[in-house]
Amino acid sequence: QVQLVESGGGVVQPGRSLRLSCAASGFTFSTYGMHWVRQAPGKGLEWVAVISYDGSDKYQADSVKGRFTISRDNSKNTLYLQMNSLRAEDTAVYYCAKDRGIYDFWSGYKGMDVWGQGTTVTVSS
Amino acid sequence: QSALTQPPSVSGSPGQSVTISCTGTSSDVGSYDRVSWYQQPPGTAPKLMIYEVSNRPSGVPDRFSGSKSGNTASLTISGLQAEDEAVYYCSSYTSSNTVVFGGGTRLTVL
Secondary structure, eight states: OOEEEEEOOEEEOTTOOEEEEEEEESSOGGGSOEEEEEEOTTOOEEEEEEEOTTSSOEEEOTTTTTTEEEEEETTTTEEEEEEOSOOGGGOEEEEEEEESSOOOTTTOOOOEEEEOOOEEEEEOO | OOOBBOOSEEEEOTTOOEEEEEEOOTTTTTTOSOEEEEEEOTTSOOEEEEBTTTBOOTTSOTTEEEEEETTEEEEEEOSOOGGGOEEEEEEEEOTTSOEEEBOOEEEEEO
16 A cells, blocks of 8 residues: 655754655655655644655755755655754654655645654754 | 644534635745645644645545635535544645645534
8 A cells, every 4th residue: 555654753962963764655656756744742734845756856944944955765765854953943743745746846736645654853952 | 935824723513514714825825726735633644635726635525625716725624524623734835846834723523
């Protein structure tokens, strides 16, 4: 079945780094754009970043620009989020999600139709 | 990019209809038919309910419908059922090639 499984969350000190992974199965990973979305405790959803089907286009929220990097390895059916210079306000459940389309510069956002279960990141000293 | 504006809460009795609004700007909702709606019951991951303003993924009941006028999109749930109780989020494509979510609306079925 179609599935996304996140991993790599944990407790980390402010200023440190963490890399999240999202393993995809049950669909042709290399033909879809992929997103990271986060949700702080008790708060709403916040879009973090997206990468196009082939990795050539990447876009990020202003809140993480310059600190977080999204990437993918289509040979491993895996999405990544490298998070550097972590802050307390980055504490959240991080979800990966599949776009309905390729999400390149021309096609854009078509909705996120498959979501993982989320991985928790806690930034605290 | 500012979040889209949704009412914090709405409520309705079983069998009634409710509508949740989602207001953006001419840089997002107003310029693109790329509005999606998500349902999130407590402790679970979000679920896509509507994509591209008014399209339902397979498996989503036709009680759920979406529309848009100008800078405001709307989600209407007719024939309310207890299982519809959840937080609903809208989202939109933006002129910066990014995505923005609304703050979420908690639906209570009385």
